[in-house]
Amino acid sequence: MNDKILVPPIKCQGIKTKLIPFIRKNVNRDSKGIWIEPFVGTGVVALNIAPSKAILTDKNRYIIKLYQGIQNKSITSQSVRCFLEYHGKELERFGGEYYIQMRNEFNKNGDPLYFLFLNRSDFNGMIRFNRCGQFNVPFCQKPNRFSKAYITKICNQVDMMEKAMDGKDWKFECCSWQKTFAYASANDYIYLDPPYIGRDTSYVGEWPEEEAIALAEYAHETPANVCLSMWKENEFRKNDHLFQYWSDFTWYEQNHFYHIGAKEANRHPMIEVLAIKR
Numbered sequence: 001m002n003d004k005i006l007v008p009p010i011k012c013q014g015i016k017t018k019l020i021p022f023i024r025k026n027v028n029r030d031s032k033g034i035w036i037e038p039f040v041g042t043g044v045v046a047l048n049i050a051p052s053k054a055i056l057t058d059k060n061r062y063i064i065k066l067y068q069g070i071q072n073k074s075i076t077s078q079s080v081r082c083f084l085e086y087h088g089k090e091l092e093r094f095g096g097e098y099y100i101q102m103r104n105e106f107n108k109n110g111d112p113l114y115f116l117f118l119n120r121s122d123f124n125g126m127i128r129f130n131r132c133g134q135f136n137v138p139f140c141q142k143p144n145r146f147s148k149a150y151i152t153k154i155c156n157q158v159d160m161m162e163k164a165m166d167g168k169d170w171k172f173e174c175c176s177w178q179k180t181f182a183y184a185s186a187n188d189y190i191y192l193d194p195p196y197i198g199r200d201t202s203y204v205g206e207w208p209e210e211e212a213i214a215l216a217e218y219a220h221e222t223p224a225n226v227c228l229s230m231w232k233e234n235e236f237r238k239n240d241h242l243f244q245y246w247s248d249f250t251w252y253e254q255n256h257f258y259h260i261g262a263k264e265a266n267r268h269p270m271i272e273v274l275a276i277k278r
């Protein structure tokens, strides 16, 4: 298998880029089955597994819209370049005020290009919405964020994403994870990377314990194979949920650093587990 790691145009806290070799090594699937990700996030895992058939879903409709746009070619590296060059210059002129203006606009128009602009110029590439669904991550405080080289890097990532999907049967959908499970049958492989339980990260909405428990139940009941990514422990804490609900799966472990997140505990090494059903 190709060792190169492809990097998508979107960033998020908990992005699995660094864990790709570990995931590739341990995921053993029937390549005729469907690769299913109910929490696709940035898409980095699907991008690097490169299945011919995939169902990629998330509650974040802006990521889904962006990837649907790249897939149907209504969003191209050229349209991204024009957008980022124009707004990048305005950002350089007006600084943080312009970032807030773009964020306010985005919270009204929901445009995936605005989402990309914000994601690539916000604090630490975070994705966070308040309870009313408004994107609320602050500015990275670098008015010259969109340098020529940075725009080219993002455009290359968009291009690469387009090529990765080309000719493949990938379906992107904004929906609940419960709905995504209903697509799965015996030869399929479900990769689960839900929001972190017991750690202070808010993606879209919340991830209450009842949802985490329901997810474990669905994962056990589905006829498909399942691989869960989840933190196990660090020097301060242990993830009781993993031990309580996933201990009958086979665990593969790796040390991992989460660089995103202001909290002290997030900067310490974490043991990350892949819990695989069979």
Ligand SMILES: C[S@@+](CC[C@H](N)C(=O)[O-])C[C@H]1O[C@@H](n2cnc3c(N)ncnc32)[C@H](O)[C@@H]1O
Pocket: 012, 013, 014, 015, 016, 017, 038, 039, 040, 041, 042, 043, 044, 045, 057, 058, 059, 060, 175, 176, 177, 193, 194, 195, 196, 203, 204, 205, 206, 207
């Ligand atoms: C840990 S992130 C996934 C990261 C992804 N594997 C990556 O490497 O980029 C969790 C994702 O779950 C999504 N999410 C949160 N709650 C959800 C829900 N109830 N239903 C579906 N998706 C949800 C978030 O929008 C976020 O993209």
